Amino acid sequence: MFRCRDPTELGSYMSAMKCSDCLKGDLLPVNPMDIRDEDWQCSQCQHRQSSSSVQDYIDSCEAILYDTMEHDVKKYEKMLDEFRTRLHPRHYIGKSAIAQQLEHQ
Numbered sequence: 001m002f003r004c005r006d007p008t009e010l011g012s013y014m015s016a017m018k019c020s021d022c023l024k025g026d027l028l029p030v031n032p033m034d035i036r037d038e039d040w041q042c043s044q045c046q047h048r049q050s051s052s053s054v055q056d057y058i059d060s061c062e063a064i065l066y067d068t069m070e071h072d073v074k075k076y077e078k079m080l081d082e083f084r085t086r087l088h089p090r091h092y093i094g095k096s097a098i099a100q101q102l103e104h105q
């Protein structure tokens, strides 16, 4: 019955970010049941970030994603590089960006 308390369960990596402090850990919600109100914490260095700043970053990623044309390859690759530095490799935004690019090749 404690399954849901593991922040990496249930595909939460799909919304995980990399820690901006140590650049090694994953930033995961302290309370995966309440990822919008609780802080997010690094799995390695205890660095914390508020859920609203995480959400702001994701919103800005989505805005960049929808604003970038797939045929603008240079801009697209720059965007993907930027995502890779900040988002977990399994993050849904990086994945949808790659899927979008593949569709238009």
Ligand SMILES: [Zn+2]
Pocket: 019, 020, 021, 022, 023, 024, 025, 042, 043, 044, 045, 046, 047
């Ligand atoms: Zn960290």
